[in-house]
Amino acid sequence: MGKTDDDERGFFSERWIEPPAGKATAEKKATPEQPHYHGHRDRLRERFVAGGPDALPDYELLELLLFRLIPRVDTKPISKALLARFGTFAEVLGAPVNLLQEVKGIGPSVAVDLKVIAAAAQRMARGEVRGRDIVSNWPQLLDYCRSAMAFENREQFRVLFLDKKNGLIADEVQQVGTVDHTPVYPREVVKRALELSASAIILVHNHPSGDPTPSRADIEMTKQIIDTAKPLGIAVHDHLIIGRKGNASMKGLLLI
Helix, strand or coil: CCCCHHHHHCCCCCCCCCCCCCCCCCHHHHCCCCCCHHHHHHHHHHHHHHHCHHHCCHHHHHHHHHHHHCCCCCCHHHHHHHHHHHCCHHHHHHCCHHHHCCCCCCCHHHHHHHHHHHHHHHHHHHHHHCCCEHHHHHHHHHHHHHHHHCCCCCCEEEEEEECCCCEEEEEEEEEECCCCCCCCCHHHHHHHHHHCCCCEEEEEEEECCCCCCCCHHHHHHHHHHHHHHHHHCCEEEEEEEEECCEEEECCCCCCC
């Protein structure tokens, strides 16, 4: 039988084959040795239970996660290789599937599993802001935006549409561009706000370079949207720029 995609998880490499019945072999010798990393896994789980996630550095938390995805392989080298390639725990989860598979030990199945975990984290972050006054829950909003956009390799321009109480009506990606540019059409943004009966909007886009500093084009585009929205009674609360190295608020920088 040929190697399958599932073999990346080690299901075949360490499978124990029962010796023929009646063979005079001591039971002790017939039992395969427990892999050296099993005790390490138990100790790492115990540390997590006792101290929580903050008790573990990134490589150990990632290793703990990989235990379930690759159950019969020593995952410490894979964890360290992922962090060496991408930088941080969050950047590993944010990496595209094709790049994850460039790391030895990560095949198609595990790469997709990591993206499912990333999607679950984003869904949890979205739940923290949905139905609440976003303006009063700014840290949760930033966490959500970072989980959704900070590690994308292309620029995304999204709009958060708010009701009169600043509750989130919808979060929509309006445009996806290149590594350093996204085309934005102010009239389309305002048109969508009217369709959703939004009273206010928050503009958000990412800088794949990692530096969240607003460009001149970012500032000019934001002012165009403000000028288009204001006569129609739609407020632009802010324009957030999200990067790997942090985030920037145009309102906080007094640019709008």
